[in-house]
Amino acid sequence: MLSTMQDEPLSLATLLRYASTFQGDSTVSTWTGAGVRTVTYRELGTDSARLANALRRLGIEEGDRVGTFMWNNNEHMVAYIAVPAMGAVLHALNIRLFPEQLVFVANHAEDKVVIVDGSLLPLFTPYLPSLKTVQHVIVTNGDASTVQAPQGVQVHSYVELLAGQSDSYDFPVIDERSAAAMCYTSGTTGDPKGVVYSHRSSWLHAMQVGSSNGMGLLGSDTVLVIVPQFHANAWGLPYGALMSGASLLMPDRFLQPEPLLAMMASEKPTFAAAVPTIWGGVLAELETQPQDISHLRSVAVGGQLCRRR
Numbered sequence: 001m002l003s004t005m006q007d008e009p010l011s012l013a014t015l016l017r018y019a020s021t022f023q024g025d026s027t028v029s030t031w032t033g034a035g036v037r038t039v040t041y042r043e044l045g046t047d048s049a050r051l052a053n054a055l056r057r058l059g060i061e062e063g064d065r066v067g068t069f070m071w072n073n074n075e076h077m078v079a080y081i082a083v084p085a086m087g088a089v090l091h092a093l094n095i096r097l098f099p100e101q102l103v104f105v106a107n108h109a110e111d112k113v114v115i116v117d118g119s120l121l122p123l124f125t126p127y128l129p130s131l132k133t134v135q136h137v138i139v140t141n142g143d144a145s146t147v148q149a150p151q152g153v154q155v156h157s158y159v160e161l162l163a164g165q166s167d168s169y170d171f172p173v174i175d176e177r178s179a180a181a182m183c184y185t186s187g188t189t190g191d192p193k194g195v196v197y198s199h200r201s202s203w204l205h206a207m208q209v210g211s212s213n214g215m216g217l218l219g220s221d222t223v224l225v226i227v228p229q230f231h232a233n234a235w236g237l238p239y240g241a242l243m244s245g246a247s248l249l250m251p252d253r254f255l256q257p258e259p260l261l262a263m264m265a266s267e268k269p270t271f272a273a274a275v276p277t278i279w280g281g282v283l284a285e286l287e288t289q290p291q292d293i294s295h296l297r298s299v300a301v302g303g304q305l306c307r308r309r
Contacts, residue, residue: 009176010203013085015242016171020045023219023245030073030250031263039074041242048082049169050162055086057165058136058156060113062087062172063179067111067134069093069124072229072250075140075158079115080229080238084180084199085171091182092230095120097192103130105184105192115158118142119253128153176200181233202239209240215300217271219245224267226251226260226274227302235302237273246271257285265291273300280306 008014019026024042039047060066066083068090070076076092083090091109093102106114110133116124118141128134129150137147140158147155180199184192197205208214217223217240225237225248233239241248249269251260260282264272274282279301286293 009174009199011085011174011176011199012081012180012202012239013087013171013174013199015203015206015239016045016048016081016085019081019242019245020048023242026219026241026245027247028074028077028250029248029267030252031254031259031267032252033254033259036249036263036267037074041245044074044078044081046167047078047162048085049167050165051078051082052086052169052171053165054138054161055083055088055113058113060086060088062174063089064113065089065091065109065111065182067091067093067106067109067114068116068230069095069114069120070117070140070229071119071252072225072234073117073141073252074250075115075117076229077238077248077250081242084202085174086169087172087174087178089179089182089196092233094184094186094228094230095123097184097186099127101184101186101192103127105194106131107133108191108194109182109184112136113138115140116142121147174199176203183230183232197233202233202236205233205236206239206243209236210244215240215271215273216298217241217244217246221246221271221297222249222267222269223247224249224251224260224264224269224272226255226272226278227300235273235300257281258289261285261289261291261293264293264296268295270295270297271299272296273302275303276301276306 029036029038113136115138144157181197210217
């Protein structure tokens with residue numbers, strides 16, 4: 001006998017439908033240096049449909065790899081959910097890898113499309129001639145016309161590409177054990193090693209993020225995601241927020257102590273996550289420029305202890 005109760009694969013397509021429908025008023029906000037630009041989860045769902053349609057028109061099929069070379073921001077969040085929800089595989093490229101390592105992982109993963117933040121184009125474009133499988137580059141928050149692409153590679157503006165797309169998409173029923181995303185190791189011997197996350201593992205990780213014995217994420221939280229989206233899938237926080245209904249605050253490229261504290265003062269996040277070096281810098285800044293951070297009910301630190309100065 002087989003179950004008939006909630007008999008649906010644990011897929012990120014299901015998570016997208018849930019978050020954009022039942023948590024539609026929650027938000028993703030990106031710090032601009034002077035404030036935030038914000039979309040609701042409902043709008044995130046619409047943008048995800050548009051990106052999925054655009055990628056399909058560029059020839060992306062289920063199982064194809066789509067790379068991102070981006071900061072934590074609204075557009076990266078759209079790719080984070082749209083790419084796996086359409087059945088493709090998200091590959092968040094680590095912008096801090098050595099050049100030869102980045103070229104290796106993009107070629108090893110066989111990325112067909114790379115979505116690049118405009119501020120990172122000077123770092124990314126020198127790699128393009130060495131990326132053997134990349135057919136399309138999509139530029140967000142920047143001028144796509146400045147990219148000198150090698151023969152066989154087309155460059156697109158993210159805004160223009162999405163503008164003509166339908167705001168609905170028939171996201172498929174996906175086998176929960178199929179690949180949703182992949183990351184590569186850093187700091188190991190030899191070449192980086194690829195790690196593939198299934199839809200099921202991403203779903204279960206998101207559940208753990210919300211559990212009381214995990215990070216205890218609440219639907220009422222605003223989560224400052226400082227840990228990069230290209231680092232271990234940002235510790236599951238983007239998907240955990242979609243599942244719980246928590247709002248997201250993305251720091252973009254503003255990762256220094258002063259702007260981090262400015263966005264905290266402005267947006268009052270209740271939960272934040274970063275590596276010890278970030279928190280060490282924030283603590284040092286607070287010693288010289290004290291401010292009220294009592295709005296933070298919980299802080300996650302990964303890698304090692306954040307020692308008192």
